[in-house]
Structures are given as structure tokens and as C-alpha cells.
Amino acid sequence: xxxxxxxxxxxxxxxxxxxxxxxxxxxxxxxxxxxxxxxxxxxxxxxxxxxxxxxxxxxxxxxxxxxxxxxxxxxxxxxxxxxxxxxxxxxxxxxxxxxxxxxxxxxxxxxxxxxxxxxxxxxxxxxxxxxxxxxxxxxxxxxxxxxxxxxxxxxxxxxxxxxxxxxxxxxxxxxxxxxxxxxxxxxxxxxxxxxxxxxxxxxxxxxxxxxxxxxxxxxxxxxxxxxxxxxxxxxxxxxxxxxxxxxxxxxxxxxxxxxxxxxxxxxxxxxxxxxxxxxxxxxxxxxxxxxxxxxxxxxxx
Ligand code: UTP
Numbered sequence: 228x229x230x231x232x233x234x235x236x237x238x239x240x241x242x243x244x245x246x247x248x249x250x251x252x253x254x255x256x257x258x259x260x261x262x263x264x265x266x267x268x269x270x271x272x273x274x275x276x277x278x279x280x281x282x283x284x285x286x287x288x289x290x291x292x293x294x295x296x297x298x299x300x301x302x303x304x305x306x307x308x309x310x311x312x313x314x315x316x317x318x319x320x321x322x323x324x325x326x327x328x329x330x331x332x333x334x335x336x337x338x339x340x341x342x343x344x345x346x347x348x349x350x351x352x353x354x355x356x357x358x359x360x361x362x363x364x365x366x367x368x369x370x371x372x373x374x375x376x377x378x379x380x381x382x383x384x385x386x387x388x389x390x391x392x393x394x395x396x397x398x399x400x401x402x403x404x405x406x407x408x409x410x411x412x413x414x415x416x417x418x419x420x421x422x423x424x425x426x427x428x429x430x431x432x433x434x435x436x437x438x439x440x441x442x443x444x445x446x447x448x449x450x451x452x453x454x455x456x457x458x459x460x461x462x463x464x465x466x467x468x469x470x471x472x473x474x475x476x477x478x479x480x481x482x483x484x485x486x487x488x489x490x491x492x493x494x495x496x497x498x499x500x501x502x503x504x505x506x507x508x509x510x511x512x513x514x515x516x517x518x519x520x521x522x523x524x525x526x527x528x
Pocket of ligand 1: 239243284335340358359360361490
């Protein structure tokens, strides 16, 4: 099959303040969800969708991400001499079938600014952006990025966003799409609204952490002025594309490829439990333990 898009940018430079103190001296993208750190699910998903090279936008205090994807000869020797072949295979899988690149965002000036750090890496080709704190689908089993790349080419789009339906009371937390028209799971985007005030959201379709962009996005990011918190928002750059009449499309994620956002404790806890319950070895035992616990201590609200 023809390779549609080869490159992905994964921003992992954010400060993760909503997860303090867990993130005081470790990146939130390295927090474990069941057996693996979050960023490993992201890399595995990208490679399973045909991505051949990944640029991580890192920052101070994020070097454990580089170490995680690097080969560790000492550990390999230790496991080899202890005949732990299964563990060795799992570690080889971490090294994955892709090339990894790293660059630093020197000041945490927002997601738009982080993506701009990948301009030279992307060059003249379209590319994927995958947020390093969001997993798509249980255990990252998702082909959404491939479907987005196909749509991008088939419709000659400038941008394709993954979106998911969220309850109306939660739209205030997300970038929300104003649809121009809807055809099945494909939405033509008229405008984007970042964190709309309660009751004013133009839809319940929230941007879900995966994007396909033409390199045109870099010019748009350069035009964005910092918001009240001094951050350059990626959503503002995509809004410029909409205003210029460029084709911005959104693809709805199906319920079995939902987005797990790890950026706050409520969804991090929920995601950990859901992934651990689905673990073939330890899931059934955890389920029994949780049932016992819940029977003993009724949940207080
Ligand atoms: P968030 O919007 O969750 O921001 O980032 P954050 O700064 O990490 O978290 P809080 O609000 O302080 O808790 C979404 C993704 O974009 C990256 C993050 O690492 C995360 O993967 N990001 C965000 C950057 O790479 N650089 C930035 O300046 C901001």
C-alpha cells in the first residue's frame, strides 16, 4: 500500500501542572497506564498507522522519554543471562520500527509554539501531530490516524482533526468544532472555538488529540498572538485556516476508539483502571479485588 504520511510530531514539553505533585520531577507523558508509560502507547499507535519517523518536542526534565526509547545494553545483558526472553521481547518492542528524533521547546509557550519547533523536521510534506498525553482506543488499538491521512489526501484538505462527542456540560474544557456540514463521520469545519462559555458551544464535537496538517500550518501558527496566559494556541492557527477558506475537516472517532486524555487526575485514574482491568493476566484479579473493595466501602460523593 502507498505510504500516505511518514512523519509525526509528538509534543511532550508541557509542564503538566494539573498532575502535580506526580509530575514534579517526571514528565506526565511517562506516567504509567497499566504496564506502559503513556508516550509508549502513542508511539505504538503511530507506528501501527504507518508512521516511520517521530519527532518528540521535549523540554527540561523530559530526558527520561529519550531514555525510554533508547537501547539499554546493560539491561539487555542482564535479562539475557537470566533467560528472561519474554521480557526482552517486550523491551525490543519499545525500540519500535521507527526513527526517533528529539528537539526542545525552550519556553513552554503553548501547543502551537511546540508544533512550530517541528517545522524543519516536517519539511514540505504533510504530517501528523499526536499529543503525547492522549491515548486513542483501549491499549492504543486505533487506525484513526490512517483514516485521517486517507481523508486528507482524498479531499485535498489542509487539515484533518480527530473529534469526539462529549457531554454538553464538558464542552467548556475543550476546543469545539462549529460544523459547516456533516456527512456520516466526516465534518467540514466552519470555525473552532477554544473552551466555549457554558451554553454557547456550537456543537459537542471536541478536538481529540490527533491532527493531520499540510505544512501551511506553520505560517498560520506564526500569525497567532499569545493568549492571556502567554500561550500560542494551535486551535487559533487552525481557525486562521478556516477563515482563509482552506479545507479543514474533522473525523469523528467511533466509541471503540475513544480518546483517553491523561492530563488531569480524574481521567488519568479512570484510564489506568480501565486499561488494568483489560490486562489479560492481571485484569480478572483486579476486577475481583475492586468488587470486594466496593462491596465493603460504599462510594461517598
Ligand atoms: P496541555 O494542554 O495538557 O498542557 O498539553 P500542559 O502544560 O502539559 O498541562 P497543564 O495544563 O500544565 O496541566 C497538551 C500536550 O501538549 C504538550 C504537552 O506536553 C501535552 O502532551 N505541550 C503543551 C507542549 O509540548 N508545549 C507546551 O508549551 C504546552
